[in-house]
Amino acid sequence: MSAIVLLVLGLAGMAGGYFVYSKFIAEKIYRLDPDFKTPAHEYEDGVDFVPTNRFILWGHHFTSVAGAAPIVGPAIAVIWGWLPAFLWVVFGTIFFAGVHDFGAIWASVRNKAKSVGALTGDVVGSRARSIFMIVIFLVLLMVNAVFAVVIAGLMMNFSSAVVPVWGAILVALIIGQLIYRRMLSLPAVSVIGVIALYALIGLGPSVPLQMPAEVAGLSGNAVWILILFGYAAIASLLPVWVLLQPRDYINGLQLFIGLIVLYGAILLLNPSVVAPMVNSDVPAGTPSMLPLLFVTIACGAISGFHGLVSSGTTSKQLNKETDARFVGYFGAVGEGMLALAAILAATAGFASLADWQAMYTAFGAGGVNAFVEGGAFMIHNGLGLPEATAATLLTVMAALFAGTTMDTGLRLQRYIFQEWGEIYQQPWMKKSAPATLLAVGSCLLLAFGAGGADGTGGMIIWPLFGTTNQLLAGLTLLVITVMLVRLRRPMWYTLVPLCFLLVMTIAALLMQLRTFFNDGNYFLLFLDIVVLIAAIMVAMECAAALKRARTEMAEQGEG
Template identity: 75%
Template sequence: MNAIFVLIAGIGAMALGYLFYSKFIAERIYKLDPNFRTPAHEFEDGVDFVPTNKYVLWGHHFTSVAGAAPIIGPAIAVIWGWVPAFLWVILGTIFFAGVHDAGAIWASNRNKAKSIGALTGDVVGKRARSLFMIVIFLVLLMVNAVFAVVIAGLLVDFNSAVIPVWGAIFVALIIGQLIYRKLVGLLAVSIIGVIALYTLIGLGPAFPLALPETFMGLSDRAQWIIILFGYAAIASLLPVWVLLQPRDYINGLQLFIGLILLYAAVLLAGPDMVAPAFNTDVPAGTPSIVPLLFVTIACGAISGFHGLVAGGTTSKQLDKETDARFVGYFGAVGEGSLALAAIIAAAAGFATLADWQAVYHSFGQGGVNAFVAGGANILSNGIGLSEGLAQTLLTVMAVLFAGTTMDTGLRLQRYIFQEWGQIYDIKWMQKVIPATLLAVGACVLLAFGAGGADGSGGLLIWPLFGTTNQLLAGLTLLVITVILVRYGRPMYYTLIPLLFLLVMTVAALIIQLRTFYEQQDWFLFGLDIVVLIAAIFIALECGSTLNKLRKGELESSEVKD
C-alpha cells in the first residue's frame, strides 16, 4: 500500500478524535470548568506554579512526554507488520492516551496539583500510594537513565547534531526571557525561535563536533552521559519559565515543522509500505504479538509517564481548567502523530522488502536508527534534502525530545524524593538541592554502577520499561476512575481502557517473567516480581475502593458545576 493513504487515514482519524471525542470527554465526563481557580493561580510562586498560556503549556506537556519512546516503540513494533502498529497507535491515541492525559491533568488540578502518586493516597489509601510511588520511581529511573544513553549514542553517531542540540538550549533561554518579561509577542517569539533552530540545523553538517574517543578512561558516550545528567540537574532546578517552558514550546514548534516536512515528503514521493502489513514470517525468538504489541508501543498509544508529567509539572502551570483538553488530549494527538511518522519511516523508508528484512533480522531491531535512516530517505526523495541534512534534522528532532523528557523526568524524580521526605518526615529530603542530588545520584548509580565505564546500565532494566510504563498508565486511569465515581460521573470511558491495559500488562509481565527465568537474568526476574506484586495489590486496593463507593459505603463528593 502507498504510504499516502496510511498518512491521510491516520491524521484524519486523530483529527476527528480531537474535534469530537475529546469535546465529549471534556464537557460530559470531566466537566471542565473555566471558572475553577487552578493551583497555578492559588499557589503562584514564579518557580513551579506559574499560570501559563495554553499554547506554551501545550508545548511543555507535548515535548516532555514525546521523547524518544514514541519513535523507538513503533519503529520496533513494525516487526509484526505495520497494520497492527498503525491500529494500536491510532485507536490508542483517540480512546486511551487523550482520555488519560486530559484526565490526569484534571484530577491533579482538582486536588491542588498533587502528583498521581500523592493523589493515590488521598483517593485510595496509603498502602496503594506506597506501592504506586515505587512503580513511579522505577519508570522515572528507566526514562532518565535510558534516554541519556540514547541521546549520547545519537550525538556520537551523528556529530552534525551537536551544535543544533546544544545551541537550542541558548535559544530557549533567550525566548524564556522574551516571553516572561513580555518584551515580544508570542507570534514574533515563535518565528524568531524557529528561524534560530533551523539555522543551527543548517550549520550542524558544516561544523560537526565530537568528544575525544576516550578521556580519563571514559568513552565518548560515557562522557556525553555525564554531561547530560549535569545539564538535566541544573535545568530541573531553574524556574520553569526560564528554560523548561520555552525549550519545550520551541521544540514543539520544531517537531511540528519537522513532521510537516516529513509528511510533505511522503505526499510528494508517495513511497510504498515495503514492510509486510501483517508479518507472518517473524524472526526466530520474536515474542507473541499479543500482549507484547501493547507494551512495545507505549508512548504514542498511551503511556503512564504522561500522567507523571500531567500531575507533576503541567497541572502546576494550568491557567484555566478548560485548557486541559487542548494541553492534554491534543498533546496526546501530537505524540500519536510522531508515532505515525515513525511507523511510516520504518515501513516505507526502505527501497525493498529485502532491505527492510536486513534491518529487522531479530526482535528489538529498528528503533531510532530505522526512523532516522528511513525518514532521511523519504525526505531526500520527496523534497530534495541532502541525505546528511535530512539525517541531522531527524536526529536533532529525536535528541531534542529525549532531552526535554530528561529535563522534566529529573524534576519529577526530585518531586518523588521530596514527597518521600514529607511522607516519612525526613526534613533534609524535602529540600530542593538534596532531593535533586538523590535523583541524579540514582540515575548515575544505575548508569555506571550496573553498566560499568560506558554508562549503559540503564539499558539493563529497559526490557521492563514497556510493561512498567503501561502498568502505570492503567493505575493512573484507576485513580481517575475512582475520582469520577466520587464525583458521580460516568466511569466507563476510563474503566474500559484501564481494564484492557491491566490485562495486557499483567500478561506481558508473566511472559517476561518466564523469559527472564529461562535466561537466568535474576536481576530482571526479581524486578519483574516486584512490579507484578505492586500491580496486583494496587489493583485490588482500587477495586475495593470502587466497590465500596458503588455500595455507598464511602461518601461521594459531587462537584457543583
C-alpha cells in the same frame, strides 16, 4: 500499500478524536468549569506555579511527554508488521492516551495540583499510594536512564547533531527572556526561535563534533551520559519559565515543522510500505505479538509517564481549567502523530523488503536508527534535501525530545524524593539540592549498572520500561475512575482502558519473567518480579477501591 493512505487515515482518526470525542469527555465526563480558580493562580510563586498561555503550556507538556519513546517503541514494534502498530497507535491515542492525559490534568487541578502519587493516597488509600510511589520511582529511573543512553548514542553516532542539540538550549534561554522579561509577542518570538533552531540544524553537518573514544579513562558514551545528567540537574532546579517552558515550546514548534517536512515528503514521494502488513516471518527469538505489542508501544498509544507530567508540572501551570482539553488531549494527539511518523519512516523509508529485513534482524532492532535512516531516505528522495541534512534534522528531533523529557523527568524525580522527605519526616530530603542529587545518583546507578562501565548497554532495561509504564497508566486511570464514581459520573470511558492495561501488563510481565530466567538475566528478572507483584496488588486495589466507592455512593443515595 501506499504510505499516503495510512497517513490520511491516521491523521483523520486523531482529528476526529480531538474535535468530537475529547469535546464529549470535556462536557459530559470531566465537566470543565471556565470559572474554576486553578492552582496556578491560587498558589502562584513564579517558580513552579505559573499561570501560562495555553499554547506555551501545550509546548511544554507535549515535548515533556513525547521524548524518544514514541519513536523507539513504534519503530521496534513494526517487526510484527505495520498493521498492528498502526491500529494500536491510532485507536490508543483516541480512546486511551487522550482520556488518560486529559484526565490526569483535571484530577490534579481539582486537588490543589497534587501529583498523581500523592493524590492516590487521598482518593484510593495509603496502601495504593505506597504501591504507586514504588512504580513511579521505577518509571522515572527507567525514563531518565534510558533517554540519557539514547541521546548519548545519537551524539556518538551522528556528530553533525551535536551543535544543534546543545545550541537549542541557548536558543531556549534567550526565548524565555524575550517572552517573560522583554514581553515580546509570542508570534514574533516563535519566528525568531524557529529560524535560530533551523540555522543550527543547517550548520550541524558543517561543524561535526565527535567525542573522543576515551576521556580521562571513561568512554565517550559514558562522558556524554555524565554531561547530560549534569545539565538535567541544573535545568530541573531552574524556574520553569527560564528554560523548561521556552525549550519545550520551541521544541514543540520544531516537531510540527519536522512532521510537516516528513509528511510532505511522503505526499510528494508516495512511497510504498515495504514492510509486511502482518509479519509471519519474524526473526528467531522475537516474542509473541500479544501481549508485547501493547507494552512495546507505550508512548504514542498510552503512557503512565504522561500522568506524572500532567499532575507534576502541567497542572501547576494551567491558566484555565478549560485549557486542560487542549493541553492534555491534544498533547496526546501530537504524540500519536509522532508515533505515526515513526511507523511510516520505519516501514516505507526503505527501498525494498530486503533492505527493511536487513534493519530488522532481531527484536529490539530498528528503533531510532530505523526512524532516522528511513525518514532521511524519504525526505531526500521526496524533497531533494541532502540526506546528511535530513538525517541531522531527524536526529536533532529525537535528541531534543529525549532531552526535554529528561529535564522534566528529573524534576519530577526530585519532587518524589521531596514528597518522601515529607512523608517520612526527613527535612534534609525536602530541600531541592539534596533531592536532585539523589535523583541523579539513582539514575546514574541504573544507567551504568545495567549498561556496564560505558553505559552502552543501558537499553537492556527497555523491555521493562513498557510494562512498568503501562502499570503506571493503569494506576492513574484508577484514580480518575474512583473520582468519577464519587462524583456520580459515567466511569466506563476510563474503566475499560484501565482493565485492558492491567490484563496486558500482567500477561507481558509473566512472559518476560520466563524469558529473563531462561536467558539468565537476573537483574531484569528481579525488577520484573518487583513490577509483577506491584501489578497484582494494583489489580486488587482497583477492585477494592471501586467497590468501596460504589458502596459509599449507594449508602449516600439511601440516606
